[in-house]
Amino acid sequence: MWVKALPLTLLAIAVGLIVCHLAVPKTRTWVWKVLAAQAVLMFLVQPYFALTWAPREVMMGDPYRIIYMHVPHMFMAFLALPLNVILSVWYLVVKKSWAVDALSEALAEVGVYLGGVGWLLGSIWAKPTWGVYFSPDPRLITAGIMVFLYLGYLTLRRLIEDPEKRATWSAVVSILAGADLVLTWFATKMFRSIHQLPSSPDTVDAQIVMPFRFSLVAFLCFMFVLVWHRYRLALALRKNEIAPPEAVGQTQVIA
Amino acid sequence: MNTLLLADELKPIFIGGGQMQGGWEFVWTAYAVAWAGIILYSLSLWLRVRGQRAKEGVK
Amino acid sequence: MNPPGLLKTTWIVFKKDMQIEWRTRARLNALLFFAVATLLLFYFAIGGDPGTMRKSAGGFLWLALFFSSVLSLSESFRLETENFALEALRLAPTSPRAVFLGKAAANSLLSWVLALALVPLTVAFFDVSIKEGVPRLVLALALGSTAIAAPGTVYSAIATNARARDVLLPLLMFPVLIPSLIASVSSTTLILGGDPMNQMGDWLLFLFLFNLVYWPVCFLVFPKVIEDD
């Protein structure tokens, strides 16, 4: 069935575009427009697959369709924010670079947005499924704390004017936050666990899996586009901040 | 982990035991929230990028 | 001149902080009263149900401690930046890592003493008994205190130099401390309420692990925070 191959094909296109961007700088002018168009198109088609094409789930009925929005949000946040931790380590240990700092800022903001919305969607889903909006489940708590940690990170960035200090300190905060995510996961796992086990695609109806994969690819494209534009914005702001002063008045007078 | 034993008491609560009926209002709410997020964040980013470009154009 | 090594320097910095605490005992008392007042507020907020009070005693003890340690941590760096005294230390020169170890140790000790002071009050207010023995409680309080101090010292060094530092410190610190709070509260509750299923060891081990992660990480990143680079 050709529809089954759709998500993978679209993923291949997205990855191809990114490779174009990285390998051939000349393509950068149009690559992001194409990727943005792909994301928009996929978003427009996504409700068809998620809401009508996919069948009702045997146990959970219709509300399970929320996961077609909830899980992609969460996955992308869990991609963006840990990437921010890695970049922060890179910034402190390997190389101080404005590009890395700008990319961290972009990832943090996009990650907080996706994580925050995804968390909200998760609690909307939890209500019909578990009967409550919130339960002390490891994934729920870790995700919530992650969003909070990076809200703090973004706040800190806004409160420091000096670009070097901002970059260094926010990298430190991100590293401590990264260590915290792992620990929170284990702490809450010890506390209790009632979350659904992630079902592996083999056991689930193919017609349920395809929209899920489709949504993931849609959000992946969307996130890449957002991060790219946010990164360019951060870099432009940084360039203004770090421009060296002009060389005038170089006369040296000794009385 | 002894604490995990406690988790058994708190297994998922499936309402009624059989197939769950209805619940579309939750789906609509979730989609509304997600779309609001997508549109609002994209819009805010677009405005900021445009503002920055305008500022650089002036220079 | 024979510059002291890392441990000796750490000891000097630690001693300096203790000296300051001792000379400003009034401030220390105020901190203690703040913690007690918080505990009292919780007592009144929860109402009179003895069962609920007993179950929540450990949690309230730690919350009171968390709130007062925000104050003591921000104070700990306020006095370093008041006259740029930290700059004199750095230029002496002092290893920034020793500064971290010294100050974090001082902050740990302070939280720990505060925690010990709060124990009798918790027992009295919330009508609990120390079922699993005092040594275990002392250990749990010590591990919880050091868990607050390591990231707390780094965040307080950052927050003290940013605008709106009083809001920023808890905003940054509390989410990071949540795992340690979960473990501290769980172990303390078990010590106070009895531990029929032998879970306390797991929680204490987790607290130890938290320290094991954060002390080295903070030790490594702290110089980046206080030294311009």
Added chain:
Amino acid sequence: MPQFAFEIKDVSKRYGQHWALARLSYSLPAGKSLLLTGHNGSGKTTLLRMLATSTFPTFGTMTVLGRDTRQARDEIRPEVALLSHASFLYEDLSARQNLRLLASLMGIADAKKVCDELITRVHLNTRGDNPVREYSAGMRKRVAIARLLLKAPKLALLDEPFGELDPQGILEMEALIAELKAKGTSLVLATHLIEQGQRLTDERLHLQAGRVGEVT
């Protein structure tokens, strides 16, 4: 002995969004003394703090006593002393405790005796054990001078050393500067008292909005 006490090449320093120093170049031969003048906010304090390796240039390179400040800060720090505008003191400790703390961090042998002597030298004997919180501005300055003497520096950086001192203190400060010069210490003196400063120093650098300025 390096040829220059310090060399700065095209140094700029940003604070927040503001350039405290912009494209500044200057070198001071070893053993010489420099008078640093300029209006408030012209970058004098920033320059002194950078020479003391307290902060580092945003652009450009800076060497002190022949070594790059950023790379060799640990080697430079024991040999450079900064008498700053800020008192660098713990308000809750006494003058004696403040001094002893630094002496022990520097690893000075016989710290107790050395500190007592310095306290006597700056005339703080009677109140040396009171907390600094109770001191006047002039007394704080005296403690700061004692701290400078603790180090026996090769490069001394004095930021407004005459400010807040009484006439007696100013005379002693002048004597101290002469003494440092006699020992061969390189010296930077930042002050608004230009005539007094010129009497005490060999060269002059005037700063204007973070750049080398014309003397008017």
